[in-house]
Amino acid sequence: MTSNLPADLAKIRDEIREIALGYGLDFFEVIYEMLDFDQMNQVAAYGGFPTRYPHWSFGMEYQRLKKSYAYGLHRIYEMVINNDPCYAYLLVSNEPVDQKLVMAHVYGHSDFFKNNLWFAHTNRKMMDEMANHGTRIRRYMDKYGADDVEDFIDVCLSIENLIDPHLPGIRRRPRPEPEDEDDKAAFTEQRPGELPAKEYMDPFINPSAVLTEEAKRVREEQESRKQRFPEEPERDVMLFLLEHAPLDTWQQDVLAIIREEAYYLLPQRQTKILNEGWAAYWHSTIMTQSGIMTNAEVIDYADHHAGTVAMQPGRLNPYKLGLELFRDVEERWDKGRFGREYAQCDDMQAKANWDQELGLGRQKVFEVRRIYNDVGLIDTFLTEDFARRHRLFTFGYNERHEQYEIVSREFEKIKKKLLFSLTNSGQPIIRVQNANLDNRGELLLRHQHEGIDLKTDYARDTLKHIYKLWNRPAHIDTVIDDTPRRLTFDGRDHRVRKLS
Amino acid sequence: MADRIERDSRRFKKVVRGHIKKNLRKYMSQREMIGRRGRDAVSIPVPQIELPRFKFGRKQTGGVGQGEGEPGTPLGPAEGEQSSGEAGNQPGQHILEVELTFEELAELMAEELELPNIEPKGKKTIVSEKDRYTGIRRVGPESLRHFKRTYKEALKRQMAAGTYNPDNPRIVPIREDKRYRSWNVKHEPESNAVIIYMMDVSGSMGDEQKEMVRLTAFWIDTWLKHQYESIERRYIVHDAAAKEVDEHTFYHLRESGGTLISSAYTLCNKLIDEEYDPEEWNIYPLHFSDGDNWGGDDTRKCMDILREGLLPKSNMFAYGQVRSYYGSGEFIADLDAAFPVEEKVVLAEIPDRDGIYDTIRAFLGKGR
Secondary structure, eight states, rough: OOOOOOOOHHHHHHHHHHHHHHHTOOOOOEEEEEHHHHHHHHHHTTTTOOOOOOOHHHEEEEHHHHHHTTSSOOOOOOEOOOSSSEEEEEEETTOOOHHHHHHHHHHHHHHHHHHHHGGGTSSSSHHHHEEEEEEEHHHHHHHHHHHHHHHHHHHHHHHTTOOOOTTOOOOOOOOOOSSSSHHHHHHHHOOOTTOOOOOHHHHHHHHHHHHHHHHHHHHHHHHHHHHHHSSOOBBOOHHHHHHHSSSOOOHHHHHHHHHHHHHHHHHHHHTHHHHHHHHHHHHHHHHHHOOOGGGGHHHHHHHHHHHHHHHOSOOOOOHHHHHHHHHHHHHHHHOOHHHHHHHOOOHHHHHTTTOOOOOOOHHHHHHHHOOOOOHHHHHHHHHHHHHHHHTTEEEEEEETTTTEEEEEOHHHHHHHHHHHHHHGGOOEEEEEEEEEEETTTTEEEEEEESSSOHHHHHHHHHHHHHHHHHHHHHEEEEEEETTTEEEEEOOOOOOEEEEO | EEEEEEEEHHHEEEEEEHHHHHHHHHTTTTTTHTTTTTTSEEEEEEESOOOOOOOOTTTOEEEESSSSTTOBBBBBOTOOOOOOGGGGSSSTTEEEEEEEEHHHHHHHHHHHTTTOOOOOTTTTEEEEEEEEEEEEEEEOOOGGGGGGHHHHHHHHHHHTOOOOOOTTTOOOGGGOOOOOOEEEEEEEEEEEEEEEEEEEEEEEHHHHHHHHHHHHHHHHHHHHHHHEEEEEEEEESSSSSEEEHHHHHHHHOOOOOOOOOOHHHHHHHHHHHHHHHTTTTTEEEEEEESSSSHHHHHHHHHHHIIIIIIHHOOOOOOEEEEOOOOOOOOOHHHHHOOSSTTTTTTEEEEEEGGGHHHHOOOOOOOTT
């Protein structure tokens, strides 16, 4: 695709680009595409990648967007794709002031994609990669039949949330044992449980009985470890199935494709608040401080900005929360409102007027955008003062009144709830516990229950899909209504069993 | 890209169709579909078409929000939440509404119920004339001028006259060159149908019974509409006397008197004689009752009317007997005894809503 930006907008783009660079933003070059609303809905249905593999769920999403656009329920002003160069889609019918706002916003996103740590592992040529995926899947469809391939994609998409969010940053599997003879010797030199000791003290510090005992324990541990499969519960269920499920080559490839896309999209879920907050912070800064906006545009800008950061009762707007947190951090570091001295000050007056004129704010927000994700952001920078100023509360479902109600305004509870809802992007944590249950080759998953039950009907249907991959009965251990239970699908029937 | 989204939309439609087909029996016993009926389409709520995942049930989750209020302050209903107690168990569940034309719905029915196409009678005798713009004439309004033909005629003329210059190919049509699109009359066999609904509205027919009739009638309607180009409906209610009413009254009227079924059959017969020539119309009298008739004399009279009047004129006579607490339910047995081998008579008992599926199959399965 080549950019189809008209000359007047190209001029605005160049201006905004210069301003953004002047503020120290460091972004992938952005290619803007103008789309009409229908094209925009199409692109949005494909998650921003027009070249994606074919699947009916994109058709469903398109129909939904089309309908809700027709009824005036939503309007997509802009979309940005994490890619180098970064692709951004603009709605052709936007007013010039909207286009300015959107462009400034997009440079914020692009800067975030490029610099945030959690995006570091993503493929920056994903536009091409997605097209390759599409081609491969289309080829499989030609060869093995569209229905079969699409059904298999259904199955894969059903488990696309069962990945390990920390995989890009942590090595879970032990390094392969060193082949080198010298290294091997170094490896075995120290016996298990042995402490370093001078020779004359050795019999006392490392009594041989204890060492024998310890060696035996370690050996047994290793033995039982070998009997377990997987040795440790596996968080990346997709990977486990990819490596061990009885799949055809093309099925492996399809599963691998969907897994790769899931990992690519993961950081966008991990940094929703930060990413949108950062973009909102920059569009508001650029629009209101750089002089790009004409006087006539101020009202429209204010209106649309307010629309973007508006809060609906009962739900949190990531744009708003992110923007306010960035502003709060900037102010605190500008005025030195952090650290022990500030925290321990109990003079409210002094606190309210606290200003050490440090001017570290800008530097700090850049640091925040570099190394944090949403969980870290909330954990580190959500203060009691902030929660009170922004009237945050927790809400829950009241069964007696059959409605959602405000539950509490206590800071600790708010923070806990918020962190909980962000953990694992709000997905249940599920691991492969045992792939050879009762020595019958049955697959056991385990849901780490943290107080919220799974949606049972969905869980059942998902098990059905996992059965299709594993080809043997599939189970999941979870908790339903405070009782540990095991859900099973054995190829014909569903069963629920209480666990003792 | 437009092709791609078209393709995926089509696939999505196919998935939906498969889902509806699989659950047709369930949909047939639900009134929701009728409630969402438009002129040409119904919208069908299709729950759970999204891909299953392991995810949290919403009930216990809650979350963090922003705004005024004290603990205990109710929040506005969350998106997609239903207000009824039942649905409150799964608030926020995403229910998709899919629009389906009656045409598509009828096709689904045909596939799932394995309904044969109806062979309309009178197809040979009734012919309608239709204009189709398939011809060309030398006169006509300028708006219908056929440019290509006109151009060709002018070119031919100029070449024949030797005024055509290949280096300066200017073709100027004159009046004689002009050609216009025009119509030809096509004779097309047409088949019309009339459905005459008759229902017992005596005291023993309760709301639930009427609801079952309504649902059955909806599906029969959908099917016959699919089979005939145009369709008319007439509604007759009866207790001890019969009268013709409009659709709304038909389903909502409640009388208390006794029951004389023959009154309805007489009226129906009269209606056919006056307005619907059996040579031209496919006639479908459908009668619903709880099977309670007043005395053997009247039942005998009914059989006579059927045998001599209604049956020879109709494609099919269908009788659906809904189960009620009060009815004796004998009429269906009487009919069965009177017409043991008559193909035009179709009988069905509708015990409850789930029975509607089989009833429709019985009614429409003969292809008449």
